[in-house]
Amino acid sequence: MNEVNNKGAKSFLIEKLFMGMSLREYVKTLITPFNIAAGILILIAIPLVLIRYIKGIGSLGDASNDTPWSSLIGFNVLSVEALAAGGYTICSAVYIFRMKRYYPFVRAAILSAFIGYFTVVVALLIDLGRPWRLPYPMFYSFGVTSVMFLVGWLVSLYLLTQFLEFSPAILEWLNMKRLRNWVEKFAIGLTIMGITLAVLHQSALGGLFLIAPGKLHPLWYSPFLPVFFFISSIASGISMVILMSILSIRFFKDKIDYNFKEHLGELTISLGKAASVVLFTYFGLKIIGIAHGHNWNLLNTPYGYWFLVEIFVFVLLPCFLFLFGVRKKSVSLIRFTSIITIIGIIINRINVTIITFNWNLDERNYPGWKELLISVTIIVTAVLAFRWIVNRMPVLKEHPDYKRID
Amino acid sequence: MKIIQGIIIFIFAIFILAVSLVGEDEKNNEANPLATKTNTQNGEKPEGLIFNKGSELTEPVGYPHKIHFDIMEDCKLCHRISPEIETPSCDICHEDPYFNVPKTTVQPQKMTEYFIFNKDSKIFDPVTFPHLIHFEIIGDCKTCHHHHDPEHVTPACITCHDATLDYENIEKPGLKGAFHRKCMGCHKEYDIGPVVCVDCHKKIE
Amino acid sequence: MKIDRRDFLKSLSAIGVSGIIGSSEKVFASEDLSGYPDRLGMLTDLILCNGCRLCEKACKEAHNLPPHKKPLEDESVFEKIRRPDDKFLTVVNRYTNTDNEEEPVYRKVQCNHCDEPSCVSACLVGALKKTPEGAVIYNEDVCIGCRYCMIACPFYIPAYEFDDPLSPAIKKCDFCYDVRIKKGGIPACAEICPVEAITFGKRSQLIEFATERIRKNPEKYIDHIYGEHEVGGTSWMYISGVPFEQLGFDMNLGIKPSPELTRGFLSAVPLVMIIGPALLAGIRAFTKNREQNSEKSEQKES
Structure with missing residues (x-):
């Protein structure tokens, strides 16, 4: 192995990309059940995407004139952006409120946010009618009265910010010391910018539906939608960080610091405490939302029951479970609860975009297998990308050559 | 086996229903001989009619309609209608059909018998409008010609109703609107005459 | 409805002022629509x-x-x-x-x-x-x-x-x-x-x-x-x-009018854009200061 490393030009490829293994060794490590399953998914999804570009969005067969947005928007854009909230949540905890204990999570959270937002762009490239015009709202034609305009700008700026925030890790990996130190100077500015953008655009995602009061079920529609989306994104961000830490320990044993592992239990518990408070706030807001719209009578309808399931099983229950876990100092309970919370947030986003949207129409269409398969494939690919980066770059551990700034 | 039984019963039930409905139709026809519309083109003429059913003095009168037609071979000898259109029932014009009293006393000889409308259309054949018959049925010029004055020549519709629409002046219907609303309005109100487009406007083949 | 860029900017400034005074949602309504x-x-x-x-x-x-x-x-x-x-x-x-x-x-x-x-x-x-x-x-x-x-x-x-x-x-x-x-x-x-x-x-x-x-x-x-x-x-x-x-x-x-539904939210955005970073930087300065103070006092004690 050392011999190979010394061969100069070849060493970058082998050391950086194959993680010090020869090509054959590397390929061998790739053959795992998860990779094979992912590969099959991708192999099915690629032709479907190609067909979309040959026959139109209609070939996916889900979106209709009444329900123009299907799972690619409902799941891959709205849900994933909520799940990618870990980035700004942890960043503000560490850099703004200076809770330094959470520092080990920062890079992973930023990376997950960046990849999450990147998948959003990928989904848009498939779902938009003319994806090559994606930069139009930025540079060419401006619809300043649109919430979507805001979302477009915020998401693209945020994506850029996340990339810059993560770039020190890439530069450390590439041993570009000077550039890395230069970029680090902007770290705080970028973080503050990133948090502001994230707060705005998480709420803007909710704001997208403000314009359709007649179409969204009254229990889900509320003038507070932006606030709902913002608060719930914090809960989902925290839960995602907890979930990510479990997965990291499980799958990246050799990639994490002793430091990270040592304090993880303790940190998870305090994250759980935070999540509990946030969820309780969210629950309270939801109740105020019903009160504001005088929608109490709607609770006794099928949609009402589903609403109650959402706020009791997926908001209030995890809120108490987190609290219980904190009191009992049970890390595993908190981890389990974080999964419930994530599912709950996804359900909320899908409720808003797909399930209760157009609730008053007689004929409705729901996402079909083709679009769902593409949705899932995008997520799986994102996981692969996350793994690829964590395996190579100093994400969960500190690079020996660089001491992290405060 | 039960399924087959069920199907048989179901078919039988439908059969009974159908038969009873047909029977009802026939009864209805018998009850209103005067409301019967016949289409001379298709030759669907009632076999016989029964008149004077309401009288307390005499029995109802049976009238062998088809035999009369077979002998005379010309509807116009009795019904004053054009062979192109459906025969209206007599009491549309004649208050008492048995004594043949016309509703008005205007002399119809002075009037144009037919008008041909819509000669320029590329989609539809021109429309033949039996003017005289309409007069005989309605009996009052003012129903359609709202500026009619017996002393003068009735002004043509186009004098006021423009052939092209003008959005500066929306109070008055255009020519096309005025015609259609008048024709169809009446036909609908009295439930007689064509209301579907192709009944008047035959499509150019 | 006529909203071009100039109007939008005009209204942004109006929002800035009214945001400080305290009414936010009805700013646009004052415009001639x-x-x-x-x-x-x-x-x-x-x-x-x-x-x-x-x-x-x-x-x-x-x-x-x-x-x-x-x-x-x-x-x-x-x-x-x-x-x-x-x-x-x-x-x-x-x-x-x-x-x-x-x-x-x-x-x-x-x-x-x-x-x-x-x-x-x-x-x-x-x-x-x-x-x-x-x-x-x-x-x-x-x-x-x-x-x-x-x-x-x-x-x-x-x-x-x-x-x-x-x-x-x-x-x-x-x-x-x-x-x-x-x-x-x-x-x-x-x-x-x-x-x-x-x-x-x-x-x-x-x-x-x-x-x-x-x-x-x-x-x-x-x-x-x-x-x-x-x-x-x-x-x-x-x-x-x-x-x-x-x-x-x-x-x-x-x-x-439907655009009214999002107007309130949109008008809040520029405010957050300006006040947000300032607020965050302020909090950061505050927490940093407190941290240094506590570190100093710890040093003194030891």
Whole structure:
């Protein structure tokens, strides 16, 4: 192995990309059940995407004139952006409120946010009618009265910010010391910018539906939608960080610091405490939302029951479970609860975009297998990308050559 | 086996229903001989009619309609209608059909018998409008010609109703609107005459 | 609704001021949103319409859309309530008249050309526009295909060419803006309607005309002009002899223009953009300071 490393030009490829293994060794490590399953998914999804570009969005067969947005928007854009909230949540905890204990999570959270937002762009490239015009709202034609305009700008700026925030890790990996130190100077500015953008655009995602009061079920529609989306994104961000830490320990044993592992239990518990408070706030807001719209009578309808399931099983229950876990100092309970919370947030986003949207129409269409398969494939690919980066770059551990700034 | 039984019963039930409905139709026809519309083109003429059913003095009168037609071979000898259109029932014009009293006393000889409308259309054949018959049925010029004055020549519709629409002046219907609303309005109100487009406007083949 | 960039910037500054004073949501409402006084409109009299569907045919011809597959006389299309789509910019639907079952009521559906259209406010590239003539028109050249206008439209009107892979466009009634109105003409459907159930004219005159017609025939008409006030007023209005609810009209839309719904939120954004970073930096400075102090005191103690 050392011999190979010394061969100069070849060493970058082998050391950086194959993680010090020869090509054959590397390929061998790739053959795992998860990779094979992912590969099959991708192999099915690629032709479907190609067909979309040959026959139109209609070939996916889900979106209709009444329900123009299907799972690619409902799941891959709205849900994933909520799940990618870990980035700004942890960043503000560490850099703004200076809770330094959470520092080990920062890079992973930023990376997950960046990849999450990147998948959003990928989904848009498939779902938009003319994806090559994606930069139009930025540079060419401006619809300043649109919430979507805001979302477009915020998401693209945020994506850029996340990339810059993560770039020190890439530069450390590439041993570009000077550039890395230069970029680090902007770290705080970028973080503050990133948090502001994230707060705005998480709420803007909710704001997208403000314009359709007649179409969204009254229990889900509320003038507070932006606030709902913002608060719930914090809960989902925290839960995602907890979930990510479990997965990291499980799958990246050799990639994490002793430091990270040592304090993880303790940190998870305090994250759980935070999540509990946030969820309780969210629950309270939801109740105020019903009160504001005088929608109490709607609770006794099928949609009402589903609403109650959402706020009791997926908001209030995890809120108490987190609290219980904190009191009992049970890390595993908190981890389990974080999964419930994530599912709950996804359900909320899908409720808003797909399930209760157009609730008053007689004929409705729901996402079909083709679009769902593409949705899932995008997520799986994102996981692969996350793994690829964590395996190579100093994400969960500190690079020996660089001491992290405060 | 039960399924087959069920199907048989179901078919039988439908059969009974159908038969009873047909029977009802026939009864209805018998009850209103005067409301019967016949289409001379298709030759669907009632076999016989029964008149004077309401009288307390005499029995109802049976009238062998088809035999009369077979002998005379010309509807116009009795019904004053054009062979192109459906025969209206007599009491549309004649208050008492048995004594043949016309509703008005205007002399119809002075009037144009037919008008041909819509000669320029590329989609539809021109429309033949039996003017005289309409007069005989309605009996009052003012129903359609709202500026009619017996002393003068009735002004043509186009004098006021423009052939092209003008959005500066929306109070008055255009020519096309005025015609259609008048024709169809009446036909609908009295439930007689064509209301579907192709009944008047035959499509150019 | 006329919102260009200058107006937007103007309103941004207004928001800045009012945000400090304390009122936020009504800033935009103070602007003149009465629209274009001479805008045109349509009035559909549902009592007159007899469902001949010539308007559909004329519309297709005016917009170069594929012709009907079945002849117009074929009544089987009425079995289902249809909505406008990419092949039919307008459709006529049949509803049973509960008062008189023998005489069904027909309703023509198309874009209502709102005075303050939610689609226009929703479009992120400004592809949709309300013209001074009253038409809400669409510019295919900048559309990116996000379909947010379809989400925003309270009347379920914009349709999308889902089957077009590379140049899909939004399809909706454009008041025949390019092909007729610009040349001083009359929209195709209004021109062809045999009974002139569709009246084309200045919106203000149409309202007078409709009010007059209702006043003269109170026993025939429902005393309501649909579209006079709905969602802030629409250019296309309806009068009817049967209650509008029975004809699939949404009577719960309210009279608030849809763009108002997002205005409050949008006006808060610039505030957050400016105050947010400052606040965050302030908190950071505060926490950092406190930390250093505590570190110092710890050092002293030790």
